[in-house]
Amino acid sequence: MTTEAAPPATSASPTTRQVWTRSRGIVLAFVCLLAGAAVLATLRSDARHGALDPRSGDPYGSRAVAELLADHGVSTRVVTTLVEARTATSPDTTLLVAAPDLLTERQQRQLRSATADSGGRTVLVAPGTWSVETLAPGVSADPVTSRGSTLDPDCTMPAAQSAGSADTGGIRYTTTHLDADECYPSNRLATLVRVPDTTGDGDTVVLGAPDILHNDRLDEQGNASLALQLLGSRPHLVWYLPSLSDTSAADQDEEKSFFDLIPSGWLWGTLQLFVAAALAALWRARRLGPLVPEKLPVAIRASETVEGRARLYRKANARDRAATALRSTTRTRLAPLVGVPVTQAHTPETLVPALSARLHGEGQPLHSLLFGPPPDDDTGLIALADHLDALEREVRRP
8 A cells, every 4th residue: 555645835835844943933032031031920929028018027028017016005007998098097196108109199189188187197108209299298209219228317306316327218308398307318318208287296207218117127227216216106006008909099080091101201212212213214214316236246147046046946845936937937928929918928818819829729738838727746847847948949930
């Protein structure tokens, strides 16, 4: 029993090996990208787990602060919604906002209205420009953060004087309040600001970095002393952890578009990239004068060009394209010899009858020869080329 060999694939239907050879570079790059992402995700999966959470014992958690406060008679309650935070404000309560920048603009306004004249203390942990100007009017954040983390008090605030050096380096602030305490300066800008309320009973404390509240930094410098004095001035501490699932976050007066959510720096950077791309395109496409033809440095014989193209066709198993090129060229050369315009050389109804009249033969073999299907193998392709050559010689014969 013999098995019939499968016909070789043409350029229109590449083999599996060809597909793999062409795409293996892209597949390998994609696999490396996924592997790198998985490794990074694994390494960073628990890096900030429970950050600033008084119930968390992780390095970036704050359970140690909560336990120290409990030893000094200060109760700590965790809230995750704006309604709970606003309800808890009172003269005997310290409200700590762990992530002020997560609050929407409307949430910030509502929280500020609740804490402005409450008589209690509000502690904002590392608020940026987005939130500090609303939650602490008169205080603005500097875009350049401080480099050093351990700073000296350099102010008359009793809590800072008692604690001494602490890890407050981070966001720097300026204030327009004349009676505000500006402590722990870095390059002449404070990293801790205390602004008294208008009533004089309460105040707002802006802390440039959360380091003094972390479990792994609490026993360094004067961090523990400063944290206890900032958070333990009232008998009750409400620890507000803003959550994206808070229903008040979606209750906006107006929805922000996608471009409103993109930082201005990214927009300016994108604009600069577009300008650079336009200038590069203009540079590469410049035309300083008319085109000047240049001679090739090496003369290449036409036969070598034809042979090279034939090798490419053979390597790709593109017998269909090779046959089409042979027939098309032959029809173009035969049409003027039999009085057919070149524009109609590829129309069977016009070319075949003219050739039949010239050769006094049948039209059907000519139609199959000039417009038939592609050959099945290399032998058939060679035979087609021989027949086309013989047909052209016959037509040119006087």
